[in-house]
Amino acid sequence: MRIRELPYFVKWFILGTVIGVVAGLSALTFYFALKLMEYLFILKLVGYEIPEPLGEGGSLNYVFHAERIWLIPLSTALGGLLSGLIVYTWAPEAEGHGTDAAINAFHRLQGRIRRRIPPIKLIASAITIGSGGSAGREGPTAQLSAGIGSILADLFSLPPEDRRIAVAVGIGAGIGSIFKAPIGGAILAAEVLYKRDFESEVLFPALVASAIGYVIFSSVTGFTPIFGYYMGTFNPLRLPLYAVLGVIDGLMAILYVKTFYSVHDAFKRWRVSNYIKPVVGGAVTGLIGLLFPEVLGTGYGWLNLAEFNVANAFISPVIALPLLIILALLPFLKIVATSFSIGSGGSGGVYAPGLVIGAFTGFDAWLIFHYLVPGLAPDPAPFVIISMLALFGAAAKAPLAVMFMVVEMTGSYQLLPGAMIAVAIAYLISGDYTIYRAQVPTRRDSPAHADEYRVPLLMEIRVNECELIKEPIAHADEDVATALNRMLRYRYTALPVIDPEGRFMGVVSLYDMGRGRGRVRDYVRPMRYVTPESTLYDALGVMSEAGTTWAPVVNNGEFLGILTMEGMNRAYSERLRGLRANA
Structure with missing residues (x-):
């Protein structure tokens, strides 16, 4: 019997185990690759020893020292150059x-991730972060594990629905492993896909995979939580302060998302070579890091120093600034540094920077609370911990997963009541702003579940009732590089191809062209299309067969435009509103 034919729990126990082993080994591979790059760039080139978190051998007796501090911008720019080239x-x-x-x-x-992506992501991210770029190691690990999950699904000849589950399980297992947070990682696999929903089919295999990945990773790096153990007690009188902190974190989450994508979109619009953009982003980050080294790298060690109130470690080595000014600026500078490191095209995660931004925000809020009500806020640790989970739980639209991950990373389960209040308020304040643009609101809005919710009505609505778009398309006689750049600009993995007379020829894909040379017509392959009289159900079948979120619309050979999933959604919603109004 093939594995795809086994009962659900048996099948996913086996696959979850395999993905967990892969996730644990992937996390270890990336962890040591990152340590190597930090050694080469930061320690040997700059002569700067980054503070480490307590769970990874760090100390609270850290004193800043950098022998060649002026080389920080060179290190980050060089990291951007190498990462961009790769x-x-x-x-x-x-x-x-x-x-x-x-x-x-x-x-x-359909859960497809190109096989070359995991190793490329590993190397590029290790260089970006190891050279001092402000980014996290969870995103690369997630894509690495998810990519291998996609490969495993193909090796076992699993259908698209199972391949999607394998990818989601890989996300959770990879993050749960490298953060030493298996419960949070498993929940994240099911929660991070949506803004306001949960992928229940993912949870069981994610629990298996995340637990196994955690054991493998921690067996080598140690089972101590990354940020050590918080030994304080819960004080219910602080709940109003945590509620205020939730409001602050919700607003900061919006600022994080808006700043990140403003910088990201500005770099996308900038008409220079893509190879140059990460260099510029790295250089800007390095200049900020020259003045405020706390923004460099993952920032885990600085987070720990804030948690345990080692404020005298925070300095600006180049310009003399009062400590309070430095502490007040750090959340905003970390947002800017992260936006330029990753938004410019550098490779790295946004999860860890979100935690660090939250930690710095929580420390600043504690300073205010400590001044106003010193008896309720004697030390910053609970505010730092709760703020980091509230801010990124809101920014990632994954409040439950992030809450559990942070308490696992800090050993602070006694803070859960306050954490629940703060993250709920931050989530409410942040609205629809999310750091993960690929998220959809609910299962109903996901192309992966379109057939479950829309089939009857989709069989009635015609393509000619929908708005079509004219771009992006590829022209048969243009060169491959132009078509590839257009794909990347529009974030498409395939484009319809038309001939000089405007007739539909077929489709070209990113996977087929790769680094190919020549003209687009050399890579055209057939693709089914729809006509103006086709139903949206027909269009959905074309999209599913081709693995796209669009379908070409053709009438008597003439290309009329592209029907997108968004266009279908608008027509569907309009018809549904009409039915409800007449009900």
């Missing part, structure tokens, strides 16, 4: 933060 030469879709790409593969690509 990514844009071999796998352009490996740029940015990997978790979003894995979420996009779940919803829109």
Whole structure:
């Protein structure tokens, strides 16, 4: 009997075990690759020893020292250069933060992730972060594990629905492993796909995979939580302070998302070579890091120093600033540094920076609370911990998963009541703003579940009732590089091809062209299309067969435009509103 034919729990216990082993080994591989790059760039080149978190051998007696501090911008710019060369030469879709790409593969690509992406993501991210770029190691690990989950699904000849589950399980297991947070990782696999929903089919295999990945990773790196153990007690009188902190974190989550994507979109619009952009982003980050080294790298060690109130470690080594000014600026500078490191095309995660931004925000809030009500706020640790989970839980639209992950990373289960209040308020305040653009609101909005909710009505609505778009398309006689750049700009993995007379020829895909040369017509392959009289159910079948979120619309050979999933959603919603109004 083939594995795809086994009962659900048996099948996913086996596959979850395999994915867990892969996730644990992937996390270890990336962890040591990152340590190597930090040694080469930061320690040997700059002569700067980054503070480590307590769970990874760090100390609270840290004193800043950098022998060649002026080389920090050179280190980060060089990291951006090398990362950009690797990514844009071999796998352009490996740029940015990997978790979003894995979420996009779940919803829109039937769980397909190109096989070259995991190793490219590993190397490029290790260089970006190891050279001092402000990014996290969870996103690369998530994409690495998700990519291998997609490969395993193909090796076992699993159908698209199972491949999607394998990708989601890989996301959770990878993050749960490298953060030493198996419960949170498992929940994240099911929660991070949506803004306001949960992928229940993912939870069981994610629990298995995340637990196994955690054991493998921690057997080598140690089972101590990354940020050590918080030994304080819960004080219910602080609940109003945590509620205020939730409001602050919700607003900061909005600022994080808006700043990140403003910088990201600005770099996308900038008409220079993609190879140059990560260099510029790295240089800007390095200049900030020259003045405020706390923003460099993952920031885990600085987070620990804030948690345990080692404020005298925070300095600006180049300009003399009062400590309070430095502490007040750090949350905002970390947002800017992360936006330039990753938004410029560098490779790394946004999860860890979100935690660090939250930690710095919580420390600043504690300073205010300590001044106003010193008896209720004697030390910053509970505010730092709760703020880091509230801010990123809101920004990631994964409040439950992030809450459990942070308490696992800090050993602070006694803070859960306050954490629940703060993250709920932050989630409410942040609205629809999310750091993961590939998320959809609910299962109903996911192309992966379109057939479950829309079949009857989709069989009635015609394509000619929908708005079509004219771009992006590829022209048969243009060169491959132009078509590839257009794909990357529009975030499409395939484009319809038309001949000089405007007639539909077929489709070209990113996977087929790769680094190919010549003209687009050399890579055209057939694709079914719809006509204006076709139903949206027919269009959905074309999309499913081709693995796209669009379908070409053709009438008597003439290409009329592209029907997108968004266009279908609008027509569907309009018809549904009409039915409700007449009910």
